Amino acid sequence: MVAPSRKKSSVQPHHDTHETTSHKNQRNRVKHTERRRTDSVSKEDGMEYNKNVRKLHKTFLTQNEEAVQANQNSGSNSDTDLPIFDPDCDPENPKKLVFSDISSAAFNIKNNLIVTPCVRSLQLSTKFEMDLYFKKEYLQVTGSFKERGACYALSRLNEQYKKAGVIAASAGNHALALSYHGQQMKIPVTVVMPVIAPLMKIQFCRSLGANVILKGETIAVAKEFALKHAKENHLKYINGYDAIDILAGQGTIGLEILNQVPDVDTILVPVGGGGLIAGIAVAVKTLKPDVHIYGIEAETCPSFTGAYEAGHIVSAQAKASLADGLAVPTVGGNSLETAKGMVDKVITVSEESIALSILRLLEVEKAVVEGGGAVGLAAILEGKVPELKGKKVVSILSGGNIDTTVLGRSIERGLAVDGRLVRLEVIVSDRPGGIAELTTTIAHLGASIKDILHERAWISTDVFHVKVKVVVETRGKEHVEEIKTALNKIYGNVELH
Numbered sequence: 437m438v439a440p441s442r443k444k445s446s447v448q449p450h451h452d453t454h455e456t457t458s459h460k461n462q463r464n465r466v467k468h469t470e471r472r473r474t475d476s477v478s479k480e481d482g483m484e485y486n487k488n489v490r491k492l493h494k495t496f497l498t499q500n501e502e503a504v505q506a507n508q509n510s511g512s513n514s515d516t517d518l519p520i521f522d523p524d525c526d527p528e529n530p531k532k533l534v535f536s537d538i539s540s541a542a543f544n545i546k547n548n549l550i551v552t553p554c555v556r557s558l559q560l561s562t563k564f565e566m567d568l569y570f571k572k573e574y575l576q577v578t579g580s581f582k583e584r585g586a587c588y589a590l591s592r593l594n595e596q597y598k599k600a601g602v603i604a605a606s607a608g609n610h611a612l613a614l615s616y617h618g619q620q621m622k623i624p625v626t627v628v629m630p631v632i633a634p635l636m637k638i639q640f641c642r643s644l645g646a647n648v649i650l651k652g653e654t655i656a657v658a659k660e661f662a663l664k665h666a667k668e669n670h671l672k673y674i675n676g677y678d679a680i681d682i683l684a685g686q687g688t689i690g691l692e693i694l695n696q697v698p699d700v701d702t703i704l705v706p707v708g709g710g711g712l713i714a715g716i717a718v719a720v721k722t723l724k725p726d727v728h729i730y731g732i733e734a735e736t737c738p739s740f741t742g743a744y745e746a747g748h749i750v751s752a753q754a755k756a757s758l759a760d761g762l763a764v765p766t767v768g769g770n771s772l773e774t775a776k777g778m779v780d781k782v783i784t785v786s787e788e789s790i791a792l793s794i795l796r797l798l799e800v801e802k803a804v805v806e807g808g809g810a811v812g813l814a815a816i817l818e819g820k821v822p823e824l825k826g827k828k829v830v831s832i833l834s835g836g837n838i839d840t841t842v843l844g845r846s847i848e849r850g851l852a853v854d855g856r857l858v859r860l861e862v863i864v865s866d867r868p869g870g871i872a873e874l875t876t877t878i879a880h881l882g883a884s885i886k887d888i889l890h891e892r893a894w895i896s897t898d899v900f901h902v903k904v905k906v907v908v909e910t911r912g913k914e915h916v917e918e919i920k921t922a923l924n925k926i927y928g929n930v931e932l933h
């Protein structure tokens with residue numbers, strides 16, 4: 437896909453934004469007082485600039501609080517009067533991240549985050565004929581890169597919000613990241629999670645001292661509730677993929693990669709709401725414009741592909757996916773505006789290749805990586821990036837929070853895609869010793885039987901035959917062919933699934 441040129445935003449209204457008169461007024465007030473971020477990504481942005489940013493940010497926060505106060509004084513505090521609006525993430529007035537935001541984030545968070553290793557994979561580099569490095573963000577304390585943005589956003593709060601606290605809607609990594617760094621900084625954190633959020637993550641957030649509210653079936657419902665709750669309780673709402681401070685924090689990964697692999701050619705970045713890729717793109721393209729940035733998302737929710745091609749937000753349907761962290765149906769307006777013209781290719785990957793990628797990372801790299809973190813390697817496995825042969829590539833393993841049950845299923849699915857777990861159907865004699873002969877033959881062929889079942893009622897041959905379904909573990913696709921040929925010679929009717 438050819439990257440569209442950078443032009444003025446044509447970002448469409450966010451689908452879960454509720455437009456009311458007071459909403460409009462508030463937005464206009466914010467619009468006039470807020471710092472206009474520039475297109476500049478110059479390295480020259482200096483201290484003077486940062487000073488101005490801080491000043492303007494302070495003015496913006498004060499005016500925003502005044503607006504909230506005025507709303508309350510006017511007596512309009514019923515639920516319906518309260519505009520559900522996040523002034524930091526207004527898709528009609530998107531803001532752009534600039535390089536100095538990232539350098540400021542890098543400075544602010546450097547003592548609270550792990551500089552994760554970026555290591556060359558010996559086996560996978562050889563296999564795919566490229567220099568393949570993995571940036572191991574799953575090694576952060578709560579298991580994902582989201583800590584970078586969360587930590588920076590918390591460090592930027594004014595005193596009022598540091599006391600009152602923050603709130604976010606998230607089913608996973610952003611919630612964990614805020615809970616952890618909130619606890620470290622003694623800032624109260626409320627996370628609103630949909631009721632379908634994994635129990636493990638709910639408990640982890642609680643153990644980190646967060647106030648966890650379970651609300652709604654979907655993240656959209658949780659978000660609506662969180663925005664209302666923020667207004668009513670004067671908490672700061674922090675969007676996990678679109679707040680500029682979040683993008684700035686995520687961008688610090690780009691700086692680290694350039695330090696660790698200075699001659700990198702291409703960086704593979706998982707994409708959900710777009711915050712990670714926007715941050716990394718600004719960091720990397722500012723310092724090394726020739727480095728290519730590829731965005732990878734699951735084909736079950738191609739929201740960034742659609743939006744990047746169209747140049748404005750296009751909502752996608754999010755279907756169930758192994759890459760649950762990437763299932764964001766509507767990308768962030770700030771993220772999209774920031775990323776415009778800086779992403780060289782956007783790729784979607786299948787569930788099969790994500791499962792296989794999780795398996796490869798486990799077996800070869802000894803790394804437990806969640807589906808969303810494994811999409812970079814999935815794109816390579818799926819043959820979607822042939823141009824990277826001979827290049828130096830960094831794939832970001834962005835998170836490792838995968839439920840054990842999902843990990844188990846991913847391994848089985850991955851083994852099946854790899855041809856190392858196959859299901860055979862063979863019709864054998866129903867006389868004594870018929871099934872024993874089949875299992876002995878399979879054993880002699882070097883395959884191990886995992887499951888076996890035989891059925892008599894649903895086959896069309898004579899009643900002296902039985903259909904045997906066997907799930908066998910093999911050494912791979914060639915071995916499967918060998919088994920099939922050998923069994924066909926004996927039974928002549930082998931079906932492979």
Ligand SMILES: Cc1ncc(COP(=O)(O)O)c(C=O)c1O
Nearest residue numbers: 677708709710711712761834835
């Ligand atoms: C593991 C993992 N990787 C990547 C992403 C994508 O980040 P973003 O939403 O900023 O695009 C997410 C989002 O939650 C995630 O959980």
